[in-house]
Amino acid sequence: MSVVRLIVSAGLRDLSRSRWLIGYALGFFALAEGLFWFGGSGPQVVLSLLNIVLMVVPLVALVFGAIHVYASREFVELLLAQPVPRKPLFTGLWLGLALPLACAFALGAGLPFVFNGGGGAGFAALATLAAAGIVLSFIFAGIATWIAWSTDDRLRGVGLALGVWLAATVLYDGAILAATAAFGDYPLERPLLGAMILNPVDLARLVVLSQLDASALMGYTGALFNKALGTVGGAAVAGAALLAWSGVPYLMSARRFARRDF
């Protein structure tokens, strides 16, 4: 078995027994099941879950991911002391973190839809929500990995992870609002489209909302995106950008891992 598969399967085995990750999956399960329980229809549940997914998935992937990498450091050193190259070892470690996070989300949020027969939500909306949560797990686990392998101080690393979450989910919207208010007399469409590409959370929001009849919730950047590229084109470009995003933190942290001293 290749080094990547060995490390990934060990990561899956390890984190599938993690009480934190089981709690994360159960939390999503209880939330989605609760939304159905209180009379929500499928599309309403998808919409309510979306807002939580956009906040919680990046937060958990960043903080849990950073703490996990810091806790694994000594074991990674032991593995690096074996006759294995760094690159496959890193790929295994990254997948061994991101896959369990993505699975926990998909199972926790997905099973209530299975139990409720979809609840009337279209397959496309459900699949897009699941894909968005999974891709966000990979992206933010990659960012957490990059932070943890770039910063030796654990406290600082976790603080940075929280800072990234705050920037992507809260400060970004505030900055867009401030920019549109301050530079309202200037043509802002292109810079704002660029800004949207820079934030995977906003991209995920646009991709999921494009599958629901809820364009009013897209926000300013989402509306611009659709106006410039059309509903289908906007979603396609946003989806492609989101997929490209999942590779960026991986490549950055793989490069860091390959060059750093342990």
Added chain:
Amino acid sequence: MIRVENLRKRYGSHDALRGVTLEFRNGAVTALVGPNASGKTTLIKSLLGLVRPDAGTVIMKGAPVDAAGRYRRAIGYMPQLARFPENLTVADVIALVASVRAGEGGESPRDDELIEAFHLVREMDRLVRTLSGGTRQKVSAAIAFLFSPEVLILDEPTAGLDPLAAAILKDKIRSVRAEGRTVLITSHVSAELEGLADDVAFLCDGEIGFTGTFDSLLRQVGENRFEGAIASLFRSKGRVA
């Protein structure tokens, strides 16, 4: 067996290693000693390829080591801190390291003496998070010896072990020395190295302060005990041990 030549490593403005040249003999236990932040860990990690030196060469079996790390097949490493994934069992951890190490066409584990001696067989199904620090240290020691490596690098190997386990480990070290293998040990407990170390390398501020046999060290500083000899070396470098 292993030789380092003019090894240099700088972290920011701090010189961790300043041109260290040293040889570790076959069939000998070398004690790497020195004050805190003297460069011991950096030297060990340079041997393992965990730290990339700014200059200098690590030579094994007469040839510079390869960047791909294949030479590590000949090394068994016991780190100072025995930390493993918390939710894996002891069997999972050992199997993972063995599989990673075995790779394609690699060797299989062949020395489970410490697994037996430490009674780790009955711990195999326990999750790491339920193990005591001492048991984790035993697992770490067992992994280091598992492949009968030609070179053993042991960083504070008896830290956290009970006296019986420490004695078992020291006996094991003596037996691999008798087989002609190379052992490198760091320890802050000088008394533990007495009767175990054949050679001593004293590192201070990234430089070699002394290198030679255990007996030559005692003669040079005029001490009868290893602890006193090390204290003398510390004082000669202006350090208070």
